[in-house]
Amino acid sequence: MNKLLLTIFISISSLVYGEGNEKEIFSKSNDFYKLGMYRQAIDGYENLLSQGIKDKAIFYNLGNAYYKDAKIGEARLNYERALRLSPRDEDIRFNLEYVKSIINEEKGGFATQLFAFFTLNELTIITSVFYLLFIISIFPIFFKKRYLILNLSIGIILILLGIWLGLRIYYEEGIKLAIVINPSSQVRNGPSEDYSVGFTLPEGKSVVILSKKGDWVEIGIKEKGLKGWIKKDEIEKI
Amino acid sequence: MWKRIGRDMIRLILVMSIILWSMPSYSSDISISSEVDKNVVEMDDQLILQVSISGEVSSLPKPDLPDSIYKDFHVYSSGRTKNISIINGRVSSSITFKYVLVPKKVGKFTIPPIIIKYKGQIFKTSPIDIEVAKGVLPPPSRISPEEEIQPAYKPHRDAFITTTVDKKKAYVNEQITLTFRFYRGIELLDNPEYTPPDLTGFWKEDLPPQKNYYVNLSGKKYLVTEIKTALFGTSPGKYQIGEAILKINVEDLSRDFFFDKDFFGDRFFQDFFSGRNTRILKSNPIEVEVLPLPKEGKPRDFSGAVGEYTISALVDKEECEVNQPITLEVTISGKGNIKTIPSLTLPSLADFRKYETLNSFDISKSNYEIKGKKVFKTILIPKITGRLTIPEILFSFFSPLEKRYRTLRTPPISLKVIPSEKKVLPSRTIPKDGIRLVKKDIRYIKTSLGPRKKEYLLYKNKIFLGLHLLPILLLLILWRVKAKKERLSEDMAFMRFHQAYKLFKKQLKETRSAIDLNSAKEFYAGMSIAINQYLGDKLNLSPFQLTRSQISEALKRRDISQETIKEMERILDHVEQARFSPSKDIGVQEMKDIYRETKRIIERLEGNLER
Numbered sequence: 001m002n003k004l005l006l007t008i009f010i011s012i013s014s015l016v017y018g019e020g021n022e023k024e025i026f027s028k029s030n031d032f033y034k035l036g037m038y039r040q041a042i043d044g045y046e047n048l049l050s051q052g053i054k055d056k057a058i059f060y061n062l063g064n065a066y067y068k069d070a071k072i073g074e075a076r077l078n079y080e081r082a083l084r085l086s087p088r089d090e091d092i093r094f095n096l097e098y099v100k101s102i103i104n105e106e107k108g109g110f111a112t113q114l115f116a117f118f119t120l121n122e123l124t125i126i127t128s129v130f131y132l133l134f135i136i137s138i139f140p141i142f143f144k145k146r147y148l149i150l151n152l153s154i155g156i157i158l159i160l161l162g163i164w165l166g167l168r169i170y171y172e173e174g175i176k177l178a179i180v181i182n183p184s185s186q187v188r189n190g191p192s193e194d195y196s197v198g199f200t201l202p203e204g205k206s207v208v209i210l211s212k213k214g215d216w217v218e219i220g221i222k223e224k225g226l227k228g229w230i231k232k233d234e235i236e237k238i
Numbered sequence: 239m240w241k242r243i244g245r246d247m248i249r250l251i252l253v254m255s256i257i258l259w260s261m262p263s264y265s266s267d268i269s270i271s272s273e274v275d276k277n278v279v280e281m282d283d284q285l286i287l288q289v290s291i292s293g294e295v296s297s298l299p300k301p302d303l304p305d306s307i308y309k310d311f312h313v314y315s316s317g318r319t320k321n322i323s324i325i326n327g328r329v330s331s332s333i334t335f336k337y338v339l340v341p342k343k344v345g346k347f348t349i350p351p352i353i354i355k356y357k358g359q360i361f362k363t364s365p366i367d368i369e370v371a372k373g374v375l376p377p378p379s380r381i382s383p384e385e386e387i388q389p390a391y392k393p394h395r396d397a398f399i400t401t402t403v404d405k406k407k408a409y410v411n412e413q414i415t416l417t418f419r420f421y422r423g424i425e426l427l428d429n430p431e432y433t434p435p436d437l438t439g440f441w442k443e444d445l446p447p448q449k450n451y452y453v454n455l456s457g458k459k460y461l462v463t464e465i466k467t468a469l470f471g472t473s474p475g476k477y478q479i480g481e482a483i484l485k486i487n488v489e490d491l492s493r494d495f496f497f498d499k500d501f502f503g504d505r506f507f508q509d510f511f512s513g514r515n516t517r518i519l520k521s522n523p524i525e526v527e528v529l530p531l532p533k534e535g536k537p538r539d540f541s542g543a544v545g546e547y548t549i550s551a552l553v554d555k556e557e558c559e560v561n562q563p564i565t566l567e568v569t570i571s572g573k574g575n576i577k578t579i580p581s582l583t584l585p586s587l588a589d590f591r592k593y594e595t596l597n598s599f600d601i602s603k604s605n606y607e608i609k610g611k612k613v614f615k616t617i618l619i620p621k622i623t624g625r626l627t628i629p630e631i632l633f634s635f636f637s638p639l640e641k642r643y644r645t646l647r648t649p650p651i652s653l654k655v656i657p658s659e660k661k662v663l664p665s666r667t668i669p670k671d672g673i674r675l676v677k678k679d680i681r682y683i684k685t686s687l688g689p690r691k692k693e694y695l696l697y698k699n700k701i702f703l704g705l706h707l708l709p710i711l712l713l714l715i716l717w718r719v720k721a722k723k724e725r726l727s728e729d730m731a732f733m734r735f736h737q738a739y740k741l742f743k744k745q746l747k748e749t750r751s752a753i754d755l756n757s758a759k760e761f762y763a764g765m766s767i768a769i770n771q772y773l774g775d776k777l778n779l780s781p782f783q784l785t786r787s788q789i790s791e792a793l794k795r796r797d798i799s800q801e802t803i804k805e806m807e808r809i810l811d812h813v814e815q816a817r818f819s820p821s822k823d824i825g826v827q828e829m830k831d832i833y834r835e836t837k838r839i840i841e842r843l844e845g846n847l848e849r
Contacts, residue, residue, distance in 0.1 A: 135709040
C-alpha cells in the first residue's frame, strides 16, 4: 500500500516538474530567438522534442529558427511536422509555402490542401460518426419504413470518407517522405561512392524513401520520375 | 509518365548540345591580338608593337615574345595599360603591352605569332610581316635641353659611351632618369653587345623610344644613340650606379689600303677581308644618394606614394535600388611610380556591403617621365534605403617638388537609395487597398504551448475500433429478435390452418345434438361458430370480425371458384339470418339440410384451399 502511494507521488511530482521545465525551456528558447541567437534557440527546441514533447508550436518555432540560421532543409522538415499536428494553422502553412517557394517547389493546389485539411485523428472521428449515422439510418427498416435516399447518401459519404482516410494513412504511414537536409546533396546511381552521380538535390526538397541498404537510402522523386541512392544522413524522415 | 521522361530527355540533350556547341566560345573567354603602327620601317626608325589580351577574368597572363624577334629587333618594353571593367557584376579586363622595336638590319622579317598559355590552352596572334628599308639617317637633332651632368667625353676616340643622371639626390620613390648615350664616329661591323649598369637598390622602368641623332663635338660628327631608364630608389642610402659596358666590333683601318675601295666597296668583302677590331667601351660609375622621406608632417594614412598626384572619385549611378550594386571608382593620376601605389583604404561604410577592390593602372612614358593613373573599383551594395553618403576618401603622398607631404580628399558622394523595384511590384498591382508589401519573410514564432497531449493515432486504438462493433451487434440482435417474432406468428397461422378442419368437425358434432333437441337457436349459433372458426383459421384471420366481403376476397385470392364462393355466401346468409331472427317453423328437416350442405361445402373447401 505504502509502495503504491510512493509510486503515485513520484509520478505526479515528476509530471509537475516536467511541465514547468518544459514551459521554461520553451520561453527561454523564444527569448533566444528574439535576440537573434538562433543556434541557442534551436538547441532549446530540440531539447524539448528529445523529451518526447510533440507540440506544433515547438516544431513551428524550430522551423523558424532553422530558417533564420539559413538551414532551409531543417526548416521545411519541422514545418511539415508542425503541419501534420495542425493542418489548418495559417502561420505554419504560410511559412512552409514560403520555404518551398525559395527552392522553387510548386505550391500545393486546392485538392492537396483539402486532402490534408483534417488531422488523421479528426478524419478518423468524422468517418466514425458517419458510420454511426449510417447504422442509425438503417434502423427504421425494422419498423417497415425505408429512407432509401438518406441511406444511400450517407452510405456514399461513408465510402468516400473511408477512401480518404485510407489514402491519408497510406501517405503518412505507408509512404515514407523525407526532406533533404544537406545543402546540394548528390544522388548516386547505386548505394556506394563508387557509383556515378545521377542528379543533385537542393536542400529542402522532399523525397520518397523506397528502400535502405547500409548507410544508403534509395529515394525517388515522384513528379520527375527520378530514382537514386543518397547517404542516410543527408535526408530526414518527416 | 514515359512521355514526361522522354520530354525531359529531349530537354537534357538540347541543353547538353548547347553547352557542347558553346564550349569553344566558353574556353576562348580570353583573346589575344597584336598590331604594329606601320609595316614598313626605315633602318633608323622604330615601330611600336602592341599586344592586347582581354577576357572575362581578373588576372590575365603576360605574353612571351618569341625569341626570334630578338634576332631582328632591339626590343624595349614601353609600358602597359591595364583596364578592368565590371558590368552587371561580371569582371572583364584587358591589358595592352607596348613594345618599341628597333630594327637591327635591313630586310623582310616576320614577327612570329605571340603565344600565351591560359588554363592549359594556347592562344596566339597571327604573324605580322615587316619590311625594313635602308633609310637616310635623320637630321642631327640637338641634345635634349634638359640639364645634364655631362661627363668629360673623349673627343679623340671615335666611339665612346656615357651614363648620366638628371639628379644625384632624390627621395625614395622619386624618379631619377638615367641616360645612356653611345657616341660613334665610325661604322660598326655588327650590333654592339650592351651590358647595362648594375642598378641594385633601384626599381627600374624602361623609357622608350630609343633616340638617334647627330652631334658635333670638337669638330667631329658623332651618331648618338640614347637610351633612357627611369629609376626609383627603394630605400634611403648611398648607391652606386655601376658602369655600363658596350662591346663593339669595328673594322681595322690599318689594313684598308690593301683593297680597292671601288671594287671591294661591298660590305661583304670588307667584312671578309678587312680585319676585325673588338673594343670594350665603359662608362664611369655614378654615385647617387637616395634621401629618406622627412619624418615631420607625415600623415597617418601615408603609405609610401611619392610624386605629384590628383584624386577623384565617382559612382556609376547616383540613384539605385537597395541591394543593387553600384561601382565606386577612385582614380589617382599623376606623375610618379604609379605601379607601387598600394591599394586604397576606404572609409568605413556601415550602410553598404563592400566587395573586394579591383585596381587597374595605365602607365604612359611620354616625355621620359613615368606618369599614369591607377583606378580602384569597388562594388558597394546599399543595405538600407534613403540618402546615403560615401564619406571623403583620403590619399596622402610626398611631393618632391614641394618637399612636403600632401593629403588629398575627395568630396563626399551622396546617393539616393530607393526600395527595390521587385518587392514594390505587388503594391503597384493592387494599389486600391493602400497596402504596400515591403519585404516578404516568414511569420513570427508562436509564444504559447498547446495542452500537453500524448501522441496517439485513433485509428490504431483497439478500444476505439472495438466500439464500432457495438452498433452492428445491436443491429444483428434486433434483426434476430424480429425474425423470431415473425416466425412465431407464422407458426400460429400454420397451426390454425392445419387444425381448422379438425376443429370444424368437432364443432359440427356438438351442433348436431341441437338438431335432435330441435333447438334451432342453438343449432344456428353453433353452425355460425363452426363456419367462422373454420374460415378464420384457414384464412389466418380473426374469426370474430369476419365480414362477408372479407371472406369472399380472401377466398377469391386463394383461387376458389365463384360458384363455391356464392354457395358459401348463401349458407352463411341463411345461417346468420336464422340465428338472429329465428322463426318458429324451422323444422328438423331444414336444419338437417343446412347441416349437410355446410358439411359438403366445407369438405370441398378443405380439398381446394391451400396455404
